[in-house]
Amino acid sequence: GAVVSQHPSRVICKSGTSVKIECRSLDFQATTMFWYRQFPKKSLMLMATSNEGSKATYEQGVEKDKFLINHASLTLSTLTVTSAHPEDSSFYICSARGDRGHNEQFFGPGTRLTVL
Amino acid sequence: AQKITQTQPGMFVQEKEAVTLDCTYDTSDPSYGLFWYKQPSSGEMIFLIYQGSYDQQNATEGRYSLNFQKARKSANLVISASQLGDSAMYFCAMRGSGNNDMRFGAGTRLTVKP
Numbered sequence: 001g002a003v004v005s006q007h008p009s010r011v012i013c014k015s016g017t018s019v020k021i022e023c024r025s026l027d028f029q030a031t032t033m034f035w036y037r038q039f040p041k042k043s044l045m046l047m048a049t050s051n052e053g054s055k056a057t058y059e060q061g062v063e064k065d066k067f068l069i070n071h072a073s074l075t076l077s078t079l080t081v082t083s084a085h086p087e088d089s090s091f092y093i094c095s096a097r098g099d100r101g102h103n104e105q106f107f108g109p110g111t112r113l114t115v116l
Numbered sequence: 117a118q119k120i121t122q123t124q125p126g127m128f129v130q131e132k133e134a135v136t137l138d139c140t141y142d143t144s145d146p147s148y149g150l151f152w153y154k155q156p157s158s159g160e161m162i163f164l165i166y167q168g169s170y171d172q173q174n175a176t177e178g179r180y181s182l183n184f185q186k187a188r189k190s191a192n193l194v195i196s197a198s199q200l201g202d203s204a205m206y207f208c209a210m211r212g213s214g215n216n217d218m219r220f221g222a223g224t225r226l227t228v229k230p
Binding site: 034042043044045046049091093095105106107109110112 | 151153158159160161163207211217218219220221222223
């Protein structure tokens with residue numbers, strides 16, 4: 001199957017700093033990428049959808065100025081958590097869809113963010 | 117709006133036996149896809165099986181099969197011959213034809229007992 005990578009896998013930062021998470025599709029072109037957030041023992045909640053070259057579409061309740069998403073190429077999307085606070089601590093998972101079949105969507109391994 | 121419901125927060129099964137994980141959904145889309153994912157403690161999302169709403173036959177993938185009952189809007193996952201490595205969180209998900217995004221149920225934690 002297709003591979004989606006995320007970097008970093010874990011990050012610990014101080015409150016007030018910004019953190020960038022990268023999501024890459026390694027062997028296919030991802031026309032659409034999704035960012036999910038998952039709290040401990042909870043489900044994945046969609047934060048935003050991004051199409052290459054256009055602005056991301058954010059879900060209701062997700063602050064677009066807080067969670068900056070850039071889908072600059074067909075293989076890379078980034079999520080920047082700006083001025084992170086402890087309540088932003090969570091597991092962030094990216095997902096990508098490409099041109100390999102209408103039902104295929106691949107997930108990255110996730111990034112665990114801890115804000116002190 | 118789409119809604120996915122998994123009513124079993126936790127399930128136990130004896131090794132080598134079969135187990136059914138429930139999933140019901142609600143959508144106004146005439147065409148949609150249903151997915152099951154496994155999430156072990158490492159956090160990665162592992163794709164298990166897909167069912168299209170117009171597929172005539174229930175999907176099967178090895179030990180995984182999907183009991184798709186369209187009229188009841190249910191898409192239960194059946195795992196046969198459970199193995200200890202099957203212990204994980206299992207998520208049901210749906211994507212509509214008009215939507216690009218995938219929505220998830222609350223998940224079911226499966227524990228396989230030796």
